[in-house]
Amino acid sequence: MKKILIIDDDTTFQKTMSDSLASLHYTVASALDGEEGLAKALAEKPDLILLDIKMPKMDGITFLKKLQSGGEDSTKIPVLVTSNISTMDNISEGIALGIKGYIVKSDESLDTIVQHVEELLNPKKGVSGLPSRLIS
Amino acid sequence: MTLTVTSIVLAIGGLSASIYFVIKDYKAKEVLAKREQDVSRRMYELAILKELGDRIGYSLDVQQIIDIIINSLHQFIDYSAVSYMLLGPEKLIFKMHLERSVHQRFVNDIRDRMLGSLSALLDREFNKKDVKEILSGAIIIEELDEPVRSFFNIPLVIDEKVVGVLTVADTKTGLYKEEEMTILYKIIQQASKAVTSLQGVVKSEQAKVNAMVESMADGVVMTDIDYRIMVVNPSARAIIGLPKKESLTIFDFIDNLEGKFDIRGKLEESVKLNKPFKSEEVLIKDKFYRIFVFPVNAAVGGEVEEKNAVGGVVIFHDVTAERAVEQIREQFTSMIVHELRTPLSGINKISELLRSGEPPLTKPEVDNYIKMISVNSTSMLDLVNDILDVAKLEAGKFDVKKEPGDIKKIVDNRLEFFKVSATDAKLTLKVVYDPALPELVPLDESAVKQVLNNLISNALKFTKAGGTVDIFVAKHSTNAKITEEFGKLSGKTSVALPDEKFLSAPESIVVAVSDSGAGINPTSIKELFNKFKQLDNKAEAGVKGTGLGLAIAKGIVEEHGGFIGAVSEIGVGSVFYFVIPLQ
Numbered sequence: 001m002k003k004i005l006i007i008d009d010d011t012t013f014q015k016t017m018s019d020s021l022a023s024l025h026y027t028v029a030s031a032l033d034g035e036e037g038l039a040k041a042l043a044e045k046p047d048l049i050l051l052d053i054k055m056p057k058m059d060g061i062t063f064l065k066k067l068q069s070g071g072e073d074s075t076k077i078p079v080l081v082t083s084n085i086s087t088m089d090n091i092s093e094g095i096a097l098g099i100k101g102y103i104v105k106s107d108e109s110l111d112t113i114v115q116h117v118e119e120l121l122n123p124k125k126g127v128s129g130l131p132s133r134l135i136s
Numbered sequence: 137m138t139l140t141v142t143s144i145v146l147a148i149g150g151l152s153a154s155i156y157f158v159i160k161d162y163k164a165k166e167v168l169a170k171r172e173q174d175v176s177r178r179m180y181e182l183a184i185l186k187e188l189g190d191r192i193g194y195s196l197d198v199q200q201i202i203d204i205i206i207n208s209l210h211q212f213i214d215y216s217a218v219s220y221m222l223l224g225p226e227k228l229i230f231k232m233h234l235e236r237s238v239h240q241r242f243v244n245d246i247r248d249r250m251l252g253s254l255s256a257l258l259d260r261e262f263n264k265k266d267v268k269e270i271l272s273g274a275i276i277i278e279e280l281d282e283p284v285r286s287f288f289n290i291p292l293v294i295d296e297k298v299v300g301v302l303t304v305a306d307t308k309t310g311l312y313k314e315e316e317m318t319i320l321y322k323i324i325q326q327a328s329k330a331v332t333s334l335q336g337v338v339k340s341e342q343a344k345v346n347a348m349v350e351s352m353a354d355g356v357v358m359t360d361i362d363y364r365i366m367v368v369n370p371s372a373r374a375i376i377g378l379p380k381k382e383s384l385t386i387f388d389f390i391d392n393l394e395g396k397f398d399i400r401g402k403l404e405e406s407v408k409l410n411k412p413f414k415s416e417e418v419l420i421k422d423k424f425y426r427i428f429v430f431p432v433n434a435a436v437g438g439e440v441e442e443k444n445a446v447g448g449v450v451i452f453h454d455v456t457a458e459r460a461v462e463q464i465r466e467q468f469t470s471m472i473v474h475e476l477r478t479p480l481s482g483i484n485k486i487s488e489l490l491r492s493g494e495p496p497l498t499k500p501e502v503d504n505y506i507k508m509i510s511v512n513s514t515s516m517l518d519l520v521n522d523i524l525d526v527a528k529l530e531a532g533k534f535d536v537k538k539e540p541g542d543i544k545k546i547v548d549n550r551l552e553f554f555k556v557s558a559t560d561a562k563l564t565l566k567v568v569y570d571p572a573l574p575e576l577v578p579l580d581e582s583a584v585k586q587v588l589n590n591l592i593s594n595a596l597k598f599t600k601a602g603g604t605v606d607i608f609v610a611k612h613s614t615n616a617k618i619t620e621e622f623g624k625l626s627g628k629t630s631v632a633l634p635d636e637k638f639l640s641a642p643e644s645i646v647v648a649v650s651d652s653g654a655g656i657n658p659t660s661i662k663e664l665f666n667k668f669k670q671l672d673n674k675a676e677a678g679v680k681g682t683g684l685g686l687a688i689a690k691g692i693v694e695e696h697g698g699f700i701g702a703v704s705e706i707g708v709g710s711v712f713y714f715v716i717p718l719q
Contacts, residue, residue, distance in 0.1 A: 010478050010482060011508070012478075012479070012482030012483075012485065012486065012508050012512055013481075013482060013485065013506075014486040015479075015505075015508065016482070016486055016489050018491065018506050019489065019497075019501075020494075020495065022495070022514055022719075023494060023495030052476060084469070084473075084477045084478055084481065085474060105477075105478075105479030105481050106365075106477045106478075106480065106484070108487045109485075109488055110485045110489060111333075111488070111492075
């Protein structure tokens, strides 16, 4: 069973997302800020991280930088940024830090986000028809 | 001329003050643009004025006045020729008006005599080569070989300086007696006086303009047509970091601007096209400037219609403050957008989940989701209300209706309201009343409740379990020390209130909310009541809020004619207080 770590201080997003993903038989772990997220990412080695940008204690960009310097194993974890901040600066900085995709939470339905997650975790399935914001 | 100078001096004086206020007001972006245009135009006028002022040297003005004198002199004195010789900018101007025809030798003789006396008067050697000769009146006739038999020479003195000589001469002998001489002296003296005082006015106006340019916050640089530096004010020196030498060249500017702004190229372009130029924001050292370049034209020979480029002026206008305001505004907007989007998107996703029935939910799970919808929508509603309150306060439409109210009752009511959350957070919440409190205080009950809500909920949020939050309500008398007044109460605020803030306060009610929280550092305190600022520690504490509450509280208290403030000490606590006048 694949494990997904959601790092987001928005508890509603945490709850709706993990309920949806759990029903699709994923194991879901959650963290409410970057610091907690980093600790869980390094300890639990998830198959995918959903990462918010604006968070207390450690923001998403700092998280990405720390994750990169966390050894080979941790840099291999794919990260999908899910944030309500859609400024180009953040997106390009994220891309530079090797993220797999960027989703503006409030622009997409829960279903679409779940589909993106599935596509990232099972690339061979070839989920079609997604307005791909994913970076290949 | 004098009038124009004065009005521009006054106009620009007022301008610097208005720029300050415009920058303060974040909403005034458009006004700012218009002011910028105004500055441009006024600077342009100023530059022309300066150039004109400089050009009103002796030669032009004095020459015009002497011309007028010699045109009317014939009524008083008889002569063959009247002439003057003036120090021009480059040459000596020798002008002779002939009443009667004379021989060329007569003209040359007068010229040489005048050269001689001017040389003697100024202790300088002049010769024929230095002279620009203008003849008018009757013609030269070679047959009339009459020498100069009568001759009278008067020095022209303006502002105690010899600027030239005036001569009347005749071919007849023994003409100029004392009487004529006296008349001529008197006329010349009057004229000198008039010119001297006129120049005094021009000079003092010019000095005003120069002093103004000197003291301007904007950097001002003026060059002539060959890029020779005519004026550099201290601001320009500081901005560009120019060497402290007397004579600067355009190359000093080019070197020190390090390619950030093509000063020479823009001057050339502006003068050539006779068009002002405005730069983008340029970063020089650690500040941002908008740079304006204007051509300077001067009227030639009094002909206003005929424009002639004489140089250019460059103005460095510091826009760092405007930029900072703009940035804060952008951050604020994106914060608001984020804070509104997050709960709304949360509600949206919950409804999606509930509607799809996937995954299937149990009754307690559904109840939990409904609770989340309620929390999210409440947080949105609070934010929207805050934004509306700020907007109302800014538009001056926040109605504060002062009516006699019982402050004790209001505070007790709030204490009751917050008791539950204080207990939940394991905090002690209590109130201390001054026995000398008046029964009724003029206030808007619901507005004051809003202020109390904000201060108390903040104190509860930022104080760790086991801590205390105390509310003090006391009467402040004119000229009394607030520390002494609070000293009489049964309890102490975590940090003492600042006496200096209350020195000029009228008789009033002081409400202080004191906590034993972490404290706020002094630099942040200043920004607490700014609607665009949110303290970083808010996020760290994991407490939601937009930071608008204190800005609103400030607005409400000020509408009451009072003031709001905070004192804090790291590790000790914070005290937020507000003052409502009794009158």
